[in-house]
Amino acid sequence: MLNIGDFKLYPLQGGITQMDGGAMFGVVPRALWSKKYPPNDLNQIPLVTHPIFVQTEGHNIIIDAGMGNGKLTDKQKRNYGTTYESDIEHSLKQFDIGIDDIDIVIMSHMHFDHACGLTTPDGQSVFKNATIYTSQIEWNELRSPNIRSKATYWEENYKGIEHQVMTFVDSMEIIPGITMRHTGGHSAGHSVIELESNGMKAVHMADILPTLAHLNPLWVTAYDDYPMDSIDAKERLLQKYIKEDYWFVFYHDANHFAVRIDEQTRGIKEDIRRDDLIEI
Numbered sequence: 001m002l003n004i005g006d007f008k009l010y011p012l013q014g015g016i017t018q019m020d021g022g023a024m025f026g027v028v029p030r031a032l033w034s035k036k037y038p039p040n041d042l043n044q045i046p047l048v049t050h051p052i053f054v055q056t057e058g059h060n061i062i063i064d065a066g067m068g069n070g071k072l073t074d075k076q077k078r079n080y081g082t083t084y085e086s087d088i089e090h091s092l093k094q095f096d097i098g099i100d101d102i103d104i105v106i107m108s109h110m111h112f113d114h115a116c117g118l119t120t121p122d123g124q125s126v127f128k129n130a131t132i133y134t135s136q137i138e139w140n141e142l143r144s145p146n147i148r149s150k151a152t153y154w155e156e157n158y159k160g161i162e163h164q165v166m167t168f169v170d171s172m173e174i175i176p177g178i179t180m181r182h183t184g185g186h187s188a189g190h191s192v193i194e195l196e197s198n199g200m201k202a203v204h205m206a207d208i209l210p211t212l213a214h215l216n217p218l219w220v221t222a223y224d225d226y227p228m229d230s231i232d233a234k235e236r237l238l239q240k241y242i243k244e245d246y247w248f249v250f251y252h253d254a255n256h257f258a259v260r261i262d263e264q265t266r267g268i269k270e271d272i273r274r275d276d277l278i279e280i
Helices: 021-025 030-036 074-080 088-095 112-118 136-143 227-243
Strands: 002-004 007-011 016-020 044-048 052-055 060-063 104-106 131-135 165-168 171-175 178-182 191-197 200-204 247-249 256-261 268-273
Touching: 002 191, 002 200, 002 247, 007 191, 016 021, 016 074, 021 030, 021 044, 052 088, 104 171, 131 136, 131 178, 136 165, 200 227
Parallel strands: 060 104, 104 131, 131 165, 200 247
Antiparallel strands: 002 007, 007 052, 016 044, 052 060, 171 178, 178 191, 191 200, 247 256, 256 268
8 A cells, every 4th residue: 555645545456468578668679678677488578457546535536447357358368468357346345345436537548458447348337436537639539549549449448438537638636636637648648647645746657657667768668659759758757756756656567566766866765566565
């Protein structure tokens, strides 16, 4: 668990994948990235797709929705190295709440590995009582994908939730202390989520910082639709967040749930590793 003032942050079991390391690090040579994030014999790196559960006195919030359950074909499971699908409902039992108690879902973007968990295999909304937030650009592209993005924007991930979605343009404060900011880069509508309470700060940079190994602004994935936008956003935001002592919270990193970064060395100042957490 990570405490950010009045906010309590936990990872939920949203699925496990094995993605190609070359795709995850783009033009960075394998000899460099493999030192920071070792691959298996198939050149795949382990990644989680674990939603971030934020509990406050008045809200139960999920940031990004996991891989879902029963949404992938056997071929897709093989291609994405999916060894475990979402089990969010079981994860929430440790907090004595259920899916219907989630009242806010914050979507950094709507790629399938973040959005499959929003709907059931038959197209029904999973989080029936939640308002779902994403950027207007992302919502538009999800519903009208181009020849490249249609591989990751799936109709079955939005058809059942259209009545629940609220969008914004540049930034939006979801509740006091939690703000979404549009960055673009990984997708046209990609956003980061900032949390601030009682002088403590955290940020979920989603897929412009999918793992700690991507801390170098030039290290972006081959999945980024607008890599220069990712680089520009990372360079600008990392300088601010590190200087202001933010916690960085991860959705994909298989090793780290949250870290604080030393401003001088760019090394880890404080770390909450996934191995140290009990993920149900």
